Amino acid sequence: MPADLNPSEMVAARRPATRAMLYVVLGILGLFFLAPLAVMVLTSLRPIEEIRSAGIIGIPQTLTLDAWRAAWSQACIAAVCEGLQPYFRNSLVIAIPATLLSTLLGAINGYALTKFRFPGADAIMVLIILGCFLPLQAVLIPAAQTLSALGLANSIYGLILIYTVYGLPFTTLFFRNYYVGVPSEIVRAAHMDGAGFWRIFFQIMVPISWPIAMVSVVFQFTGIWNEFLFGVSFTTGASQTVTVALNNLVNTTFGVKQYNLDMAASLIAALPVLIVYLFVGRFFVRGLTAGSIKG
């Protein structure tokens, strides 16, 4: 290498090789992580006879959507043969309100804890952070008792409540950490302008909160959609969530194991989370790294 190259030119000269290496490594990692998904997709598209004769991993000889159709609307779960569809709807009806509620309440908490400091705010924050470390199993029985005392046992509303409450420590922490970076002088200025607690929240804080709101929505939706323990404990029959129904579907076997059906059902159950990541994943990363508002 010529001695008179300055450092940036040296980097430029090395760049193509470095790039290639980078892409090779990334490609290998990508394959590694995508392989299970590929196997699932391929298997879900093969007829069961072909799987039985050619083995569970293989390139489809004939493509069919039968397994998807069955998983969605025909497969039998326990004695009901309506596919995943009704339970999928249950999960949506639970996950969407619980996600939005816990995000909104988390935002209000974070705002109150950072911008309206009151005696004991720090102690409350410590308790909330502790809440993040509480294992689900530990609250299962008290949660069950609370739900039945409220008359919400085995109902969709009960699960919405549980998921909202259980998500609050996380969403509160997200918003608290975000709002800590918002200069308090903005809130003081709004105070001087005559605005109160709620007006400042909705007109000043909420409009600058979308990066962290994205994080909260993705995190909550994913967590709630994929949640199994509360779902299996607090719902039965027609009010089951999709994860519970998927488990029951896979365990409901008549004779031969229907791998294509299982794979299609799993993919259907995973789809909403995949879609959420596809559309707001970018904002998720941006929100996680967004520190403060430069105003």
Next chain:
Amino acid sequence: MTRLSISGLRKSFGVVDVLKSVDIEVEDNGFLVLLGPSGCGKSTLLNVIAGLERATAGSIRIDDRDITDVEAKDRDIAMVFQSYALYPSMSVARNITFSMEVRGVPRAERRKAAETVAASLQIEHLLDRRPAQLSGGQRQRVAIGRALVRSPKIFLFDEPLSNLDTQLRLETRALIKRLHQRVGATSVYVTHDQSEAMTLATRIAVMAKGEVAQFGTPAEIYARPASVFVARFVGSPPMNFLAGTIVGEGAGRTLQLDGFADIAPVALEATGLPVSPGHAVTVGIRPDRIVIGEGASRDGLRLLATIDLVEETGTDVLVYLKVGGLELIARQPPEARLTPGTSVPILLPVKDLHLFDRETELRIGF
């Protein structure tokens, strides 16, 4: 008519006494500057006046109305913050008129108010921008506009210029001064920049550790600093200090510089200063009052100094002098021709000396 009176004001955060008994009066149309080093409680005092912090004791009155326990929004006070504190998601126009929006003023009227205020600040062309699309100086103008639009009884400014570069700072300082002359509203302005204080203020309160060290007009504070602290803080470069002792009695009293036994003491005449023989004092003299050369026949302390360093500032020359073990700074007119390393006689004229008690650091004789 707006008078602001603060009396016996205290503010503690837990066990920390941040303000200890503050008494201040601002006359109608007055411009009070709170001047003091970092951490002395200037912002805290401003926040208490604004109603953003509760006073621990004492009272604040606007004219004859006691507002000590009135909510911030009902005090009719507007504030301009150091960090501008604009609402990030709102346009400039909406930032300026947010207070009107809160009060439910119709949109058309708000727009008109925003335009009027923006015109007076020369930011009409920015009304539809977001704060993030503005420069620092423009943001500060918007922040000032937000206060102006309310036509409040009192304006508060918390170091509004400290985030601006020198040029903008001068421009904005002039803008604030012009606005104050036009609007004439009573203002309280926080800064730790003494040139801002001297140019803007009708009254200055020099603060130290939560107390008002001196309260007076800029001229009074410059000419008769009440303590070594004030003398050191106001004036740039700062006042020079030397140690001295009072010798003799009555009309025969003289001031002798410590460590300069061979220098002729200076007669203090019958100035009526409450000093007694043996009194240890701190002698102060402003840099521009030191005479380099023989100084004709004027009365004063005559010393022999070595020129250590000469700094040209353009408008004048700063001369660093070594006298015995002491260092003095003198400000001289630009035509003064001085060579470092040479010895020169200097004169500290007696009428320009400030005497402070060495123990209490308070000014002797007022």
